[in-house]
Amino acid sequence: MNSVSKHDNFLNVIQANKGIIYKVANAYCKDAEERKDLVQEITTQLWKSFDTYTGQYKYSTWIYRIALNVAISFYRKENRRKEVSNPLLEGLINLVDTDPVDESAMNLALLQQFIAELREMDKALMLLYLEEKSHKEIAEIVGISATNVATKIGRIKKHLQQKFLNIKH
Secondary structure, X not given: OOHHHHHHHHXXXXXXXXXXXXXXXXXXOOOXXXXXXXXXXXXXXXXXHHHHOOOOOOHHHHHHHHHHHHHHHHHHHHHHHOOOOOHHHHHHHHHHOOOOOOHHHHHHXXXXXXXXXXXXXXXXXXXXXXXXXXXXXXXXHHOOOHHHHHHHHHXXXXXXHHHHHHHHO
C-alpha cells in the first residue's frame, strides 16, 4: 500500500469509527482539554499501529482495543499526576441544582458517576456492555475469555446495584 492510499484508508477508517474514540475518551476523561489530548493520543496510536492491522477482527474491535489500552494508560498517568477529589459528592451537589423531579436523569447521572469510579478494566467492560457488544466481541476487544467477561460484568452490575441501594436508603 503506498503512503497516499494508506493515509486515505486510515482517514476513512477513523471517520467511520470516530464515535468509538469519542465514547472511550468521554468515559475516561471529564475535562474537555484532557478529552482532546486523549483523542489525539488514541488517534496517534491507531496511526502507529495501522500497518500491523491484520484484518483478523473488525476495524471497530481493533479500534476499541487500542483506544481502551491508551485510555487506561492515560487515566493512570493523569491520576498519578493529580489528586482526585471526591467526584461522587461533586456529582450529587450538581444534581441538587437540577430539577429534582427528573428521577431518571438523576439515576443516569448516578450511573455515569458510579461507572466513572470503577477500576479501569471494569470501566472498559461496562462501556462495551452498554454499547450492547456481545460477550464474544468484548472478549476479543479486551483480551479475556467470553466466560470471564460474563462473570466480571455480572459482578460489576451487582456492585452498581448495591451502590444504588446505598444511595436510596
